[in-house]
Amino acid sequence: MATTTTDALPAMPQSKSNRELVASKLGKRHRSETMFKSMGLGAILIGISLVGILFGSILYKGIPAFWQATLHLNLTFDPEIIDIDPRPTQQPGQSAADFHDELLSWQRALRRAKWDSLIQAAIAKDVPAAGAPDMRRTAFGLVASNERVKLWEMVEKDPGIIGQTVPVALVASENVDVWLKGNIDRDLPQRFQQLSEEQQKWSDELYKDGVIRMDFASSLFTNVDSRSSGATAGLLGAIVGSVMMMLIVMVVAVPVGVMAAIYLEEFAPKNRVTDLIEVNINNLAAVPSIVFGLLGAAVFINFFGLPLSAPLVGGLVLSLMTLPTVIIASRAALRAVPPSIRQAALGIGASPTQAMFHHTLPLAVPGMLTGAIIGVAQALGETAPLLLIGMNAFVASVPSTPLDQSSALPVQIYLWQGNENRNFFESRTSAAILVLLGVMITLNAFAIFMRHRFERRW
Template identity: 55%
Template sequence: MERTKLVRAGLRRRHMSEAIFRGLGLAAIVMALGFVALLFIDIGRKGIPAFTQSNLHLTVTFDPAVIEVGPAPARADFTSEAEYNAANLGWQREVALLNWNTIVEQAMRAAAPAGLDIDSRTLLTIPETDARHRIRALFVENPALLGQTVDVDVLASANATNWIKGNIDRSLGDAQQQLAAPARTLIDTLVENGTISNGFSWSIFTNVDSRAAPASAGLLGAFVGTLWMMLIVVALAVPIGVAAAVYLEEFAPKSRLTDFIEVNINNLAAVPSIVFGLLGAAAFINYMHLPISAPIVGGLVLTLMTLPTIIIATRGALLGVSPSLRQAALGMGASKTQMVFHHVLPVTFPSILTATILGIAHALGETAPLLLIGMKAFVAQVPTSPFDQATALPVQIYLWQGNENRNFFEPRTAAAIMVLLAVMICLNGVAIYLRSRLEKRA
């Protein structure tokens, strides 16, 4: 009887311990998911407004009194293509020297209420500074617009967008506002009559970064630079990493040398990423004289970072293959090379693929090594090759976060983070999909 009570008491304690353990595990999962949800909610709350932007709908008159330039050269008037190109370039240079701000000012005054007292400098703080470039580009594309009046949409300036979206406290005094009082009054009037409206911010995807026109700053250059780096990582890290793992696990003789290599590979996986940046700056830029702030250098640095992860994951996958598969292949007369590449390696493809994409996704978010190889430089162009100067999405986020116009660029920073997370989620989704397909085939 007493023994039964002891057994029951022991069972109760064991069941209670199991319940506490399950509860703690469930609580840990809920907390982790809660923190992740909090992160996504906070980023979304800050970043979603950045995907809308204020646009000015202006009626622009290409006034001949301001646009004092001769007719555009016609191709038929020149005997060679070179002469025509030289004449056309000279005409475009004349057009660029014209005062296009006057055209913008005239369009703004036409949209403003009659009798509004506002000086030219204050008036031109409402449209973005690249408005004159957009109007000039329209004229260069179609010189027949001279003397005509057309509707043109231009971006509102970053300060105007802050005022419209309420990113700055309207109760602050004039000395603390980003815009003068007449400009703020005119903006409110233009919003009421529909001259200013909010629309989707395509510029964040189609434009490169800009300091002269912050409202038009976009992620295109950083996205293409990141794409170049990821292509280099895939082209180098995957074949080299898988080949190294296969050799070490299947072919390399067990010796002190291979033990030394294995220990160092495991240690490299734990090395801080900034160390790889120092190595890349010393080896690829100072010694090999590769161009600074170029995707080729960033790709090589991220390849060095990703290699240990791929090697370790591939070796783990090879170790997980049943020895009976190897024995069966050898028993059927296959050579060791045929056994490895025809029977063992295909079985590990799902695990290798998952580890590879996860390693690439991890490299995609690295910032510290890229800063050390000069990719923090301001680059206002889309790289057309891995040797062109470029930046990357994580570095662009870093640069925007430090911008002095925090009211405008803090939401933009969150929006850029959302784009980076979307790319990483897509990579992980591809990994899951391909893994399931390969597992079904196996």
């Protein structure tokens, strides 16, 4: 019997059905999507964790610095120690110049009084061993060195307190603060300790008795930097200097940047010149900040002769650095306004200028404000350009004008980080960082508020 052709062919393997192939490909696609989502979520979690660790370490070190060891003493203004004449008063017929000289002589005599002895006697009321004649320097070492200024200022303001016992709060020295907060290992050999054995014993005893308390460190906000007394060093000069610079940035960079963005986006012809300007603006936004510091030192200081460490120079340098950011953000805000707004304004007879300032600009203001304030907040944290114009110099005064020498918050953080008393200033540095972050967060919150305040829907 003859066989058919079909029977003669070998058996072919059965191929997968289309449904199985589709299911296999979908499974592979789903696995890829799941892996991609997991990688993205992992990256976000890693980023949040690192930021959390950073802020956690800053908060852990910085928050204790807002409380400082303070001695609460009942201090007697002994007239035998403050041996001075009564405060002079201007006599009839006495010239103003002569009275001024007499008053200055009285103030100098007041400052020469043995204020250390008054502090020693007050401490000896709670720690009798501190009253020994050879322990005056040791006892005074518990108090910040310039706290004697507070005492003679009290007498100068009211000479009547001489002979009275008055409760006073004196900031403890930085070494006492470090000792009581546990920022130094107490098991270290004595030669490595910052306090003598007597000072360590007295500090613990006074803290236990409530004479030394951890009070809010108001000096951090009311005092300027100090080299002679680190315990009372503050940020007031740096805060005022930073505020002055930011005002200059807002007055210079924001209006110029917004006007430049309006011209380039709405009125400038599209040619090679404007293309070159746009490319340069984008390039300037990526230039390292230290280059702007070199430019400021060469132009504003060397050419125009403006003073070193002045908020005016710092503000102008930061304005140059912020200008590209403001221009780019403002142009993006203008582009976000629908073209139909412009076309409708032009269609009812408005001129291009009227269409711009009466219709397009009000809708772009929220985005412009956000970009401008973010640029100002970024400038607030810049350090490198300020170092090159001399703002790292030690300035122990509060600037009264933009031409006075001053410091700035980021520069003050840089200086405190390099202080030799690391045990004390490490926490002070973290506290200064918290203050700077607080100012920046406030600016960003203000930007969000202004955006919602001026936002219009179309």
